[in-house]
Amino acid sequence: MTSTLGIAVIGAGRMGADHVRRIGRTVGGARVVAVADPDGDRAKEAVAGLDGVSAHSDAVAAVAAPGVDAVLVASPGPAHEEALLHALARELPVLCEKPLTPDPAGALRVLEAERRLGRRLVQVGFMRRFDAEYERLKELLDGGGIGRPLFLHCRHRNAASPSFFTSDMLISDSVVHEVDAARWLLGQEITAVTVLSPTPSAAAPEGLGDPRFVLLETSGGAIVDVEIFVNCGFGYQVQCEAVGESGSARIGDAQAMVVQSAGRWGGEIAQDFLTRFADAYDRQVRRWVAAAARGRIDGPDVWDGYAAAVVSEAGITAARSGVRTPVELVERPALYR
Amino acid sequence: MTSTLGIAVIGAGRMGADHVRRIGRTVGGARVVAVADPDGDRAKEAVAGLDGVSAHSDAVAAVAAPGVDAVLVASPGPAHEEALLHALARELPVLCEKPLTPDPAGALRVLEAERRLGRRLVQVGFMRRFDAEYERLKELLDGGGIGRPLFLHCRHRNAASPSFFTSDMLISDSVVHEVDAARWLLGQEITAVTVLSPTPSAAAPEGLGDPRFVLLETSGGAIVDVEIFVNCGFGYQVQCEAVGESGSARIGDAQAMVVQSAGRWGGEIAQDFLTRFADAYDRQVRRWVAAAARGRIDGPDVWDGYAAAVVSEAGITAARSGVRTPVELVERPALYR
Amino acid sequence: MTSTLGIAVIGAGRMGADHVRRIGRTVGGARVVAVADPDGDRAKEAVAGLDGVSAHSDAVAAVAAPGVDAVLVASPGPAHEEALLHALARELPVLCEKPLTPDPAGALRVLEAERRLGRRLVQVGFMRRFDAEYERLKELLDGGGIGRPLFLHCRHRNAASPSFFTSDMLISDSVVHEVDAARWLLGQEITAVTVLSPTPSAAAPEGLGDPRFVLLETSGGAIVDVEIFVNCGFGYQVQCEAVGESGSARIGDAQAMVVQSAGRWGGEIAQDFLTRFADAYDRQVRRWVAAAARGRIDGPDVWDGYAAAVVSEAGITAARSGVRTPVELVERPALYR
Amino acid sequence: MTSTLGIAVIGAGRMGADHVRRIGRTVGGARVVAVADPDGDRAKEAVAGLDGVSAHSDAVAAVAAPGVDAVLVASPGPAHEEALLHALARELPVLCEKPLTPDPAGALRVLEAERRLGRRLVQVGFMRRFDAEYERLKELLDGGGIGRPLFLHCRHRNAASPSFFTSDMLISDSVVHEVDAARWLLGQEITAVTVLSPTPSAAAPEGLGDPRFVLLETSGGAIVDVEIFVNCGFGYQVQCEAVGESGSARIGDAQAMVVQSAGRWGGEIAQDFLTRFADAYDRQVRRWVAAAARGRIDGPDVWDGYAAAVVSEAGITAARSGVRTPVELVERPALYR
Known part of the structure; x- marks a missing residue:
């Protein structure tokens, strides 16, 4: 250059x-x-x-x-x-x-x-598409290392949510990352969204429906489940286990340094997404x-941005209604094929 | 004695x-x-x-x-x-x-x-109630170590299913273990069941709807999700992650011996439930x-056996219909309180 | 029967x-x-x-x-x-x-x-010869899974030593387990012992030379190193990594249940050998x-008991003198071959 | 700027x-x-x-x-x-x-x-002083998180050595990294070196004394042991466990992605130091x-470079002679205090 x-x-x-x-x-x-x-x-x-x-x-x-x-x-x-x-x-x-x-x-x-x-x-x-662990998972899936993917089990946790966070933002700001990651990892579109809402955590601010469990169905017949929990208390954590026809692969455990002390073994959990994804x-x-x-x-291109926006909107509808909500995209222009 | x-x-x-x-x-x-x-x-x-x-x-x-x-x-x-x-x-x-x-x-x-x-x-x-790992998880939950439970994320995998296995048996023979474990771990009853069916694995015998994803709702507002996959190919595996208001706990990783060889680190996966739960x-x-x-x-007593039978029946209905199915129990007799 | x-x-x-x-x-x-x-x-x-x-x-x-x-x-x-x-x-x-x-x-x-x-x-x-993890390691070594063994790296830690414990007992009561395990795992005799003594831990009782680092040489040209630390404070821990010509294998990590809470992930360490080896x-x-x-x-038979006693005695001599001490056994009777 | x-x-x-x-x-x-x-x-x-x-x-x-x-x-x-x-x-x-x-x-x-x-x-x-895991270990030690350090247990493994590699280079090119890391982590000088030589691996080129076990004693009464094995076959691996008076900490396990497949769980091992330390x-x-x-x-400054050169020279002498070799440094100039 x-x-x-x-x-x-x-x-x-x-x-x-x-x-x-x-x-x-x-x-x-x-x-x-x-x-x-x-x-x-x-x-x-x-x-x-x-x-x-x-x-x-x-x-x-x-x-x-x-x-x-x-x-x-x-x-x-x-x-x-x-x-x-x-x-x-x-x-x-x-x-x-x-x-x-x-x-x-x-x-x-x-x-x-x-x-x-x-x-x-x-x-x-x-x-996330540039994270080393996601890249390895993508490479494994594309190479057929665990066969055709059947499930992505995802965890997305924040220590605490900012004051302005709303129930809709659990979908549009947080789960939207899993929406893009799933589309990219699988090379498939999302076709329907269902959201289950357990009794909110006592740690969630009044009125915030936290945590939630989001289920995405894909055009290739796979299921993506996402635990979104933005007031989990213990840290920032993004995990993904892909289950295929012949194996599974999990990223996000992040066991960099193992300390033993006072009757326990273990390590620290990152507190912040800028740290985790630096x-x-x-x-x-x-x-x-x-x-x-x-x-x-x-x-990711504009089509990816558009698809994420459509799934987000459907997810917010699904969370509010409690029922399965289909996702409908316009026809994909040639430029984005 | x-x-x-x-x-x-x-x-x-x-x-x-x-x-x-x-x-x-x-x-x-x-x-x-x-x-x-x-x-x-x-x-x-x-x-x-x-x-x-x-x-x-x-x-x-x-x-x-x-x-x-x-x-x-x-x-x-x-x-x-x-x-x-x-x-x-x-x-x-x-x-x-x-x-x-x-x-x-x-x-x-x-x-x-x-x-x-x-x-x-x-x-x-x-x-499973007598498995050392489940006992530790139960003790942790009962002691409030991770706060009120919000989710149980469960994996239940077999290397291959026997020839006589049916789609109903995924629920009544396999997931029934998670049903009892969830009721016991949480001290709550199951109130509804939803079953999602991804495109079956190529490894599943003709006609067997394997794997499935089973969602249980509980009387205490928690969500239990179970990946049941009886032809996963790689072994017998039972995992459970409990997520509470202030932490999470996972059992079933079973990392007894770590071997490094030929560019890889890792270990063996048990092939059989009699081995895993010996x-x-x-x-x-x-x-x-x-x-x-x-x-x-x-x-577990007769009430536990009865409740498991009712949830199994509802689960089979849910799997066949594709829709959320409520679970209804008779009133619990005083003997079992 | x-x-x-x-x-x-x-x-x-x-x-x-x-x-x-x-x-x-x-x-x-x-x-x-x-x-x-x-x-x-x-x-x-x-x-x-x-x-x-x-x-x-x-x-x-x-x-x-x-x-x-x-x-x-x-x-x-x-x-x-x-x-x-x-x-x-x-x-x-x-x-x-x-x-x-x-x-x-x-x-x-x-x-x-x-x-x-x-x-x-x-x-x-x-x-230890009846511990499931040691049995798997033995099986791996005997099957040539990691090639001819070159090293055994051993950790032997107690939370605290009893009041009557002496510096000699670090060898004769504690390291003697590694002596037998090493002889059994490798199928070789110990030929020399060297003991290094770092500045004792502040947690060790007055006069106790704790921890120590014990080096065993074997008849097959392998090296066995043992960290013996009987006042480590955090628990009872026995680990062994075997390094062979084509791989390594480690036992003793014991990661049964992984808990995430308060910014940390990890688990408990057993406090007691009767628990660890129940x-x-x-x-x-x-x-x-x-x-x-x-x-x-x-x-293990009487020959194993005899060999352990001879190595223990040489180890105590080596710890006191600070120099490499050869191990000499009588000729092995036909009954024990 | x-x-x-x-x-x-x-x-x-x-x-x-x-x-x-x-x-x-x-x-x-x-x-x-x-x-x-x-x-x-x-x-x-x-x-x-x-x-x-x-x-x-x-x-x-x-x-x-x-x-x-x-x-x-x-x-x-x-x-x-x-x-x-x-x-x-x-x-x-x-x-x-x-x-x-x-x-x-x-x-x-x-x-x-x-x-x-x-x-x-x-x-x-x-x-290595700029590696994230080493930095966390240094921070833990400096903060007293595991008390005064007693041991550093180090593993340094290469898949295979280049054709020009000599037995001396195991010390001067490879272990020299642990020499600097130990001096930095502990804030102490090395005072003596002992080298044990097991029977060389069959995978080592003719004439190369690989692997070796290097023992460093420090001015603060700690022991540093290094397994150096440059033809281990399975990958490039740098691990370090620090054991202190009240705990231990281990880096270098690198469990980024865990794959389950064909009866095994595990992951890949980096093959190259430019990858591991990129x-x-x-x-x-x-x-x-x-x-x-x-x-x-x-x-690290010129004093660090000088000290590493002196320890390297002593290590080569120790490997050749088989006996403990003291390390002697000139007086440290004020500029480097």
Whole structure:
């Protein structure tokens, strides 16, 4: 690579600031040239100490800033569509944090814009696809190492949920990661969702239906079950056991250091997703930078973002109604086959 | 203990013969005095080399044989009711292999007979309650070590199913163990059953709906999910993860010896339930013998056998219909509270 | 088996009383008929509630009591030789708790008595040979599963040492188990011992050289290293990793139940050798009873007891001197080949 | 960071080329500006496709090239001293792959040069200090989590040794990593070395004394034992168990994905140190770049390189003689305290 990719980062909150630091520290061949946040002070703070980076309160201005070769969207979901359409208008490669858009309708508009352009330029930030353990599991499944997959048993646990978390967000913000991971691992679409709601944990804030048990059926006749529990108390944990016709494989046990002390053996549990998936975030951005420099993407695309939005919506309906809810997708455009 | 408990073993098939050997070898304070099997030759074979044991082709005769202080029923399920009623008529303590009876109606008749007697004399052979790992899990849950239980995630796998196995038997013969274990671990009744059926494994015999995913709801608002897969190919495996409000606990990983060789680390998986639960069978019979010598039982009772039969029946209905099926029990008699 | 083996138990301390209970509860085909302890009250206490068992203050009387078919020696080491010689004089099968005798000279006298008799009647209670994990490791090594063994890395840890424990006993009471296990696993003799002494742990009682690191060289060119640490604080732990020319195998991790709670995953560590090796003790006695009924032994013999005594003595010398100490055995009699 | 650190890479073999790629891909704030290799073609190959990087056949020329702010030495050990002295003459920060120099005498000359300069500019590439698992172990030990350390039990295994490997290199190339890790983890110096040599594995090339068991004694009264086995056949494996006065901690088990199939459970073993320590290499260079930009080092220094050279030399002597060999260091200069 003979030149450096100039990146505009849209959104300077927790994720955006993290990406600015990441690009400065662990990504060769790229540098941040513009940062935008409606809170202009936050944008300035994120670029403090960095040379030659402009701060903006407007995403459109940042995308149009001089030297911008690619765009990283880390703003809140409702702001995604506008930033994506601007970047596509300029034919810039994009890495967009999930969700692509909060609802299927918006996702379809982005999909349509890209389809008209005739090139896939937007990558969605489902970073689990870049986690070393998920990659090994995918490789095993694709290689037929355990036969045709029959089940994915998934656990998704957070120590505690933030104050603004709602019952719907258990599906749209948390389980959406399993939705994408399942679609990717299996190479199948989700066809129906059922949600079981046990008596909520005493640790859950008033009114939050936590935990839940989400069942996804797939186009290939497999079953995906997800325990989502965002106030489990003991840490952040993502596990997945794939069961195939001739074997099973489990990731996420994370037994790095085993300590024996005071009558017990064991180890620590990570407390935070940025810790658990630190390497995945790094690898995602490095691979996206390498692809963007060639005008391509290297990861989940707009179709993946759209499908996730549809399944999320069906999941929220299923959780509210308590009954099995079918998932219906538009026909898949040729661009995404 | 100052004398030896004389036991009549009803049924000399695989389980019955195993019990005869067990009592001779690993159970102090007891000895087999009579063995019955409709196939008289099989009964004789089971007692060959044993001194002072009579062989019978009729269960009633064996129960009535001289020196019989207690009865161990290991005949096929449809033969249980008659043997149990005879033993109760003689007020003999009984250990009855599961199922208590094949259907709820028979179980209610046994329950009624015992209720009239006014004493609990029949113990049902749900031997998992005597497994060291299950005992530790029970102790942890009862002690509040992980808070109120929210989920039990269960795996129940066999390397291959016998030729006579049917789709119904996945529920009534296999999942029935999880039904009892869940009721015991949680101290709650099952209130509804849902069964999901993925596309059957290519390894399953024609017509067998294997694997299945069984969801049990409980009176305490917990969810129990069971992957039942009787042709998984790689071995016999029973795992259970309990998830509570403040932690989780998993049993069944069985990592006894770790071998590293040829680019891999790992170990063997048991191939057989008699291997996996050998100690549980031993402990069950030893504790039953000790209790029987005092005219008592020390394990699951007729109510447990009845409840398991009702849930099994509902599970079979749920599997056939594909919809959630409620479980309805008669009122629990005072004797079983 | 058509009759019941009558057993005299010599010694009614912790181990002896444990064996009395074991035979009553978990061993079919045998019963205790006599118990001896110099403290007659302790002998009486051990037989309380048992029918037809005589209590003695004299081992000789117990061995000669009516109905004695076999002898189980669980008295302190210095009392073993007398009991063994009496039992051999009566040609009774013996199970003798380790050590066979406290010193090589006594062991040679027992060996000579047995050699004159021309039959092996004495089995030494190295119960690890009956532990399921050790048995699997032995089977793996014998089957060539990891090639010719090069190393055994051993850990032997106690939560705390009893008040009477001495630095010599780290070798003669604790490491002696690894000495026998290594000889058995490898099928080789120990040829030299070196002992390294790190600065003692602050948790060790004044004057106790705890922990130590013991290096055994074998006749087959393998190295056995043993960390012996009898005040490790966190529990009782016996681990062994065998490293062969093409692989390694480790036992003793004992991860029965994995609990996640309060930011940690892990499990409990057994606190006591009677807990850790409960099944091994049971199996040892059951197999010895079955063999004794046929006038045989089924386990380590007097030669094994003698070799362990010689290595122990060399180990104590090595620990005191700090230098490598060769091990010299008498020629192995034909009876023990 | 407002400018980019220009790096000269000395040596374009496997390690050097790997570092050139690493800096281009995963290190922000730095770029390679010059590469030197006596084989000029190899230097040119390493810089192919990179813009503005000069290729040299002479290390001195590369160090003196325009834009060089720091030097990364990845040439063979005998070439290190010259490159280091040139870099020091120019007061450039250096990251030098281990060994600092092949012998203590050369290390002392570098130490003297740096001492005269009065600043620590040379960092030695013991990359294990940057491995996440080692870092957690170090943190645990420093925090007193398992009390004062008594033992480090180390395993260091390679699938197979390269053709040029010698018995001395088992110590100087392989165990030297444990020497540095032990000194760092314990914060103590090594005071003596003993080496035991089992009968070599049949898998070892003719004449290679593989495996060996190396015992290090430390200034704080701890014992470090290292199994070094460079033809173990099954993979690359680095494990370390620290045993303290109140607990133990083990790293290196690496159980990322657990697969069950064909009667076995388990996972893969890494085959290669660049795979096992990929993240450690990345993190080492990133942290060195950040430090070098401020004229500092952030890792093992010249004293660490010197001490490792002295222990290596003693270890080779100990392996040849078979006897315990003391380690003697010069007085530690104030600069390194």
